[in-house]
Amino acid sequence: MSTNTVNRGETVTSAIPTVDTAGVLAMLERGRTLATPVLRAAVDRLAPPMDTVAAYHFGWIDAAGHPAHGDGGKAVRPALALLSAEAAGRPPEAGVPGAVAVELVHNFSLLHDDLMDGDEQRRHRDTVWKVHGPAQAILVGDALFALANEILLELGTVEAGRATRRLTAATRKLIDGQAQDISYEHRERVTVEECLEMEGNKTGALLACAASIGAVLGGADDRTADTLEAYGYHLGLAFQAVDDLLGIWGDPEATGKQTWSDLRQRKKSLPVVAALAAGGPASERLGEMLTADAKKTEAEIADFDEDEFAERAALIEEAGGREWTSQEARRQYATAIAALDGVDMEAEVRARFVALADFVVVRKR
């Protein structure tokens, strides 16, 4: 058992994993180094102007078309896909088409979600629909989705067919999650279970696919693939729980987001729904406040001063929403780690899966 393994239940919060940060950063860097050239070559297949719009989205060029070195994100998915090939006893390179396909699907969903949600910023830059218009955001999203299937299916192997089927299933869940997210926006109350289901679809499903696709391409059987999917799914839920915490209490310097970011957007994230479900005076006071907020316009919310957001954050914390979410992250982390025992892989590879999970749970951004 790794020293990072945590127990389920009440004592879980005391076991904060120690992260091999250098090791994880090297692993993320390896994912980028191996996957990015193939990703860029795939995007170069798009007909103009879609290639340019996609290159802008990925941060490879700026809005004027000049080369840029944008923040391409943490690149957890490509790293997982390569690791997953190694879990099946194959070299990391065997996972590259899977890494690229998953990145393409992920970015297809970002392009469409940003437009549907009206989000104007992503990774500190204007979103594609803001710069190139809604039609290009739809079109290039569609093209990336098609390209993801193309990249896998042109391998022409039985394994590629299985990988595409799993990626398609994950994409369907991604779309279900976005549908839930949109419908929850119009509802006053969302249960903790509904929130977890939505986050499982929006974040868990594609991380599950990333964590198994390299193994599938490497010829792993369905049981191994399912078990690696379970690791990725719960890692995704842990990731999202941490994201939800950072969305309220994150350091703006580290996250690059505004203070109280999710509260400004009135997001029904885990800490909020858990606080509302908890009962008690703080929970009730929070409920009344958010019900009143729901009737306000976006501009009125934007005009709130820091104290008003701080008050809501304090009520969420007092009602136990922060603590519950923090524990939920650790529960999901523990379930993810436990799943690894179901796959017979090299100790070194297993240790890397664990290190990646450690990194996801303790990250500050």
Added chain:
Amino acid sequence: MSTNTVNRGETVTSAIPTVDTAGVLAMLERGRTLATPVLRAAVDRLAPPMDTVAAYHFGWIDAAGHPAHGDGGKAVRPALALLSAEAAGRPPEAGVPGAVAVELVHNFSLLHDDLMDGDEQRRHRDTVWKVHGPAQAILVGDALFALANEILLELGTVEAGRATRRLTAATRKLIDGQAQDISYEHRERVTVEECLEMEGNKTGALLACAASIGAVLGGADDRTADTLEAYGYHLGLAFQAVDDLLGIWGDPEATGKQTWSDLRQRKKSLPVVAALAAGGPASERLGEMLTADAKKTEAEIADFDEDEFAERAALIEEAGGREWTSQEARRQYATAIAALDGVDMEAEVRARFVALADFVVVRKR
């Protein structure tokens, strides 16, 4: 040789095919009968509210959610997919998953294109984005695209993997065609070649896939599939040339569209680009008129009286755009029919491919 076979070249216009209308209608009806229940079952897999939005799009329910019997279109694609299974010596049922997958991709593209183009009406009803909002049009389009791959890949066969790869290639072309269509809107002049390329991508590619996917699922080799694709591709170009003629000179009673429909939308369709490319006084006069029109607002164009559209249509005809497009339809028809000789199939099946092509070229709506 079938009596419907036409010659290439100048004499082509004299050979108007005689259509076995009853036979074609029976074939289209067979496609609907076999494919629609499977299509409906596939759409039922979507999570609410996407299932409802999709059912509205397909015309199965009205905007209030009540059962409807909408115009589901001519259903040429499903009929082709079943016929294509028969070309490979298989029963029509073997082509059903292909028919359904192609219909799903076709409707994914309609949902997204209507939103990108701002089209408010389709098949005499308000479009999805108009009724359910842009987010649902994007989301349900995405879901139908994913579902298309799911339907094929869950067959779990090598043939299904090959069929999905061909469908993906067709979808990429569909997206390229839409990108070209959007970019041509902003340009004053489009060449005949560019217009044909765009129509080949937007209409030819998916008909090509429909005409081959049943055979691919039935185990046909790549050469057979490529040849059937060639038939479908040229059929698609013939189909689109006829569509472009109907878009200007079609009978509104038959097409369900307004008079001079494509002229109202300032569409750079084949008759227009051919007329502009022809040279001569009518061509030049048309060019000046359309250049002036391009500077007008949509409202100003909408305010034109019938005579103004009739004048433009007359100039297109005088410059030879109508005749050229009509001949182009027959050239593409002839190329499609000629492709059939490359596949060894039952005479009865071949006759049906020919009859379908006859129907496409002489139709009035």
